[in-house]
Amino acid sequence: MAEHDxxxxxxxxxxxxxxRGSGLAAATAVLTxxxxxxxxxxxAAAVEDGPKVxxxxxxxxxxxxxxxxxxxxxxxxxxxxxxxxxxxxxxxxRVCDRGSCGACTVIVDGDTVYSCTTLAVSCQGHEIRTLxxxxxxxxxxxxxxxxxxxxxxxxxxxxxxxxxxxxxxKNPNPTIEEAKRGLDGNICRCGTYVGVLEAAxxxxxxxxxxx
Amino acid sequence: xxxxxxAGPSTIxxxxxxxxxxxxGVALSGGTDLISRMKDYVTSPDRVVYLKGVxxxxxxxxxxxxxxxGAGTRLVDVIANxxxxxxxxxxxxxxLEVGTPQIRNMATxxxxxxxxxxxxxxxxxxxxxxxxxxxxxxxxxxxRYHSIFMxxxxxxxxxxxSLATPLIALGATATLVGEKGERTIPVEALYQVPKxxxxxxxxxxPGEILTKVTIPEPKGKNASYxxxxxxxxxxxxxxxxxxxxxxxxxxxxxxxxxxxxxPIPWRSEAAEAAIKGKAITMETAAAAAxxxxxxxxxxxxxxxxxxxxxxxxxRALLAAAGNRYWEEA
Numbered sequence: 001m002a003e004h005d006x007x008x009x010x011x012x013x014x015x016x017x018x019x020r021g022s023g024l025a026a027a028t029a030v031l032t033x034x035x036x037x038x039x040x041x042x043x044a045a046a047v048e049d050g051p052k053v054x055x056x057x058x059x060x061x062x063x064x065x066x067x068x069x070x071x072x073x074x075x076x077x078x079x080x081x082x083x084x085x086x087x088x089x090x091x092x093x094r095v096c097d098r099g100s101c102g103a104c105t106v107i108v109d110g111d112t113v114y115s116c117t118t119l120a121v122s123c124q125g126h127e128i129r130t131l132x133x134x135x136x137x138x139x140x141x142x143x144x145x146x147x148x149x150x151x152x153x154x155x156x157x158x159x160x161x162x163x164x165x166x167x168x169x170k171n172p173n174p175t176i177e178e179a180k181r182g183l184d185g186n187i188c189r190c191g192t193y194v195g196v197l198e199a200a201x202x203x204x205x206x207x208x209x210x211x
Numbered sequence: 212x213x214x215x216x217x218a219g220p221s222t223i224x225x226x227x228x229x230x231x232x233x234x235x236g237v238a239l240s241g242g243t244d245l246i247s248r249m250k251d252y253v254t255s256p257d258r259v260v261y262l263k264g265v266x267x268x269x270x271x272x273x274x275x276x277x278x279x280x281g282a283g284t285r286l287v288d289v290i291a292n293x294x295x296x297x298x299x300x301x302x303x304x305x306x307l308e309v310g311t312p313q314i315r316n317m318a319t320x321x322x323x324x325x326x327x328x329x330x331x332x333x334x335x336x337x338x339x340x341x342x343x344x345x346x347x348x349x350x351x352x353x354x355r356y357h358s359i360f361m362x363x364x365x366x367x368x369x370x371x372x373s374l375a376t377p378l379i380a381l382g383a384t385a386t387l388v389g390e391k392g393e394r395t396i397p398v399e400a401l402y403q404v405p406k407x408x409x410x411x412x413x414x415x416x417p418g419e420i421l422t423k424v425t426i427p428e429p430k431g432k433n434a435s436y437x438x439x440x441x442x443x444x445x446x447x448x449x450x451x452x453x454x455x456x457x458x459x460x461x462x463x464x465x466x467x468x469x470x471x472x473x474p475i476p477w478r479s480e481a482a483e484a485a486i487k488g489k490a491i492t493m494e495t496a497a498a499a500a501x502x503x504x505x506x507x508x509x510x511x512x513x514x515x516x517x518x519x520x521x522x523x524x525x526r527a528l529l530a531a532a533g534n535r536y537w538e539e540a
Binding site for chain 1: 212213214215216217218219220225226228229232239242243246247249250258259261263264287310311312313314316317442443444
């Protein structure tokens with residue numbers, strides 16, 4: 001499978017592009033003059049006294065899957081919403097949005113974090129990895145999930161795949177207990193934990209063969 | 212979440228200046244508590260000061276026989292620290308199961324100590340005391356996770372920090388820096404019992420930043436033991452940390468701190484008195500556990516915590532003495 005380069009547009013019209021297009025038309029129609037003025041007012045302003053204080057919309061640059069990606073966000077934008085809504089990196093999912101379920105898991109500087117409780121503005125200068133960058137070949141974690149039936153409805157899967165990948169990078173040879181502990185931060189409502197743990201152990205094995 | 216200004220200082224001085232320059236500014240570190248509170252409009256600051264860029268706040272260093280742990284040190288780094296594992300197992304054991312791997316990668320020592328209570332009345336915007344029309348919703352409502360001590364008062368939530376429990380048992384101090392300079396207080400002095408809905412349960416002043424905790428030279432033995440409803444992604448129901456200054460086989464002075472039973476980390480002087488001058492055996496540990504819960508006054512739905520506290524105190528004492536009988540079965 002060809003690797004998806006998130007900096008390049010995808011071929012054809014995607015469902016996401018279509019929805020975004022129709023949404024934009026509707027949004028433009030209701031944007032009133034006061035709203036436009038308010039948006040202008042909210043533009044990035046640095047207060048002069050003491051350390052730099054940022055507010056309104058700020059230009060930020062994030063390093064995502066090896067690419068520099070730029071957009072404008074408010075300080076309150078989470079890393080998750082910025083990735084999904086501004087940068088079209090839609091692998092991490094928004095499920096609980098309170099750091100409880102793990103579906104939004106991404107890897108920052110080698111460690112898994114919940115992107116829903118991380119501010120995007122604080123991630124500048126850090127290396128962010130999402131599952132879009134993972135090897136989907138026979139020795140990759142996604143393949144192991146596929147082979148071991150490690151998903152049912154699929155909502156939790158991106159988070160589990162990411163947590164699994166990060167765990168195996170730190171501990172390539174986990175015991176089943178260590179794998180359980182390593183994947184503690186993700187919840188599957190369908191209860192497919194047995195498949196997930198099998199996939200994690202199989203991925204560890206496959207990665208070792210490759211090395 | 213309401214909009215806020217954002218400051219990303221790189222020194223402690225800048226951080227204090229950024230905080231004091233706003234009306235309701237708050238410090239942000241791991242974000243595992245604060246960001247969810249902001250999303251639920253429980254906390255709506257006008258400014259957020261991000262502390263993870265302040266490098267001097269993170270790290271563990273040796274001090275005259277003890278350890279100094281920066282408030283910005285992540286929990287995952289506390290767990291991995293060999294000195295803590297060797298000298299202060301009570302701290303490592305209480306940190307091991309906090310939250311999840313993701314939370315331990317994000318959360319910091321300072322954030323854990325200063326997180327706000329997990330009481331669902333507070334988190335639903337009903338205030339720390341959970342009062343409506345002058346009546347306590349907690350007392351008549353679902354209080355299964357609430358306090359069993361100090362329940363004559365109106366503050367019925369439980370103090371939420373897993374790390375405060377061992378740190379207080381170990382006699383640690385906390386250092387706070389504000390506009391007027393630095394002050395160092397015992398970790399237990401970070402907490403207070405709110406009397407009215409306007410009071411806070413934390414004593415840290417607006418504009419102050421917790422910079423580090425310092426644990427003195429270890430004396431004797433220490434350990435933590437906790438009981439949980441779920442193994443992963445949960446807070447302990449009850450956690451007990453003990454530190455025993457030994458005189459041969461006998462306890463010279465012991466500290467017994469219990470989590471999950473009171474609106475502050477609960478120091479059980481009754482349990483401490485029960486072990487003074489005695490060797491830790493099954494009998495003395497059980498007697499201390501009985502003494503620990505003697506004054507408990509549970510609410511309508513948390514009577515189970517009395518029995519649980521007894522077991523947790525007994526096992527924490529025995530764990531410190533090296534007897535983990537429950538693992539042998």
